[in-house]
């Protein structure tokens with residue numbers, strides 16, 4: 443299938459492009475390179491540098507490549523940044539997605555796999571979180587994605603041929619097992635890469651954002667899913683798209699790790715102590731998020747291959763050891 447991968451030069455998008463090729467699909471990448479890396483896109487894959495707001499240019503390349511499905515990863519994903527710069531998030535994530543949808547409509551494309559997030563649930567009423575839990579985001583990042591889910595529902599109701607799936611990611615982590623693709627963000631704020639960069643001496647001393655949460659060790663609990671497992675779910679979800687509806691699936695491993703547990707696991711992987719201090723909470727962070735992913739397991743037969751945090755961190759460590767300067771190497 444000819445698949446447009448929006449955000450295909452980013453961390454998750456680049457892993458998805460590799461899997462699409464391996465599965466016999468023909469990916470075409472569009473990326474603004476605002477936070478993506480041209481080097482992450484394999485040679486031979488058509489690449490276009492566009493912002494999602496360039497509706498006409500997107501529609502043109504969709505027609506030119508006879509695109510059949512769009513997988514949409516292009517988004518800003520930092521909770522803290524979204525609290526400080528909400529307009530940036532609504533412009534990129536919400537307005538950008540609407541522009542992409544309008545380009546799809548202009549080009550007659552009816553199939554979309556959308557990267558949503560556990561942040562659409564906010565502070566959940568119960569854990570593990572199922573897809574029917576109330577969605578009530580606690581930060582602009584979550585709202586920016588929630589709004590797109592709402593738009594997709596309405597579009598699926600309006601157009602019986604429009605088929606979309608929203609994959610609600612929990613915390614995506616790890617890298618290609620061979621260390622050849624990875625995570626390279628500036629700034630890096632995510633927990634696991636920050637810890638590994640600190641282990642390499644490339645990051646200042648780290649802070650645990652809050653150790654007074656109502657959790658066993660007082661630090662936030664998250665569900666870390668390996669990027670390759672996450673991307674595999676996109677491929678099966680793409681194959682199963684059903685016209686006239688928006689389906690939603692959680693993607694996590696179904697088990698939570700506290701920030702301190704992540705530090706312990708990372709120290710075991712790198713074989714040394716990583717200095718850290720506890721500091722204040724980060725605004726917008728819920729205490730506990732972990733997934734019930736049985737819906738996608740039952741409906742589509744997907745299941746994660748990486749089910750413990752150490753093995754996930756070990757793949758990220760391969761990347762950071764081989765590429766301490768990221769794609770700048």
Ligand code: UDP
Nearest residue numbers: 521631632633636649650651662701724727
């Ligand atoms: N976190 C932390 N220190 C850091 C980075 C993250 O304590 O330097 C915590 C953060 O508060 C959250 C968890 O680690 O509870 C995962 O954060 P991350 O930014 O990786 O992902 P998010 O949950 O925001 O998607």
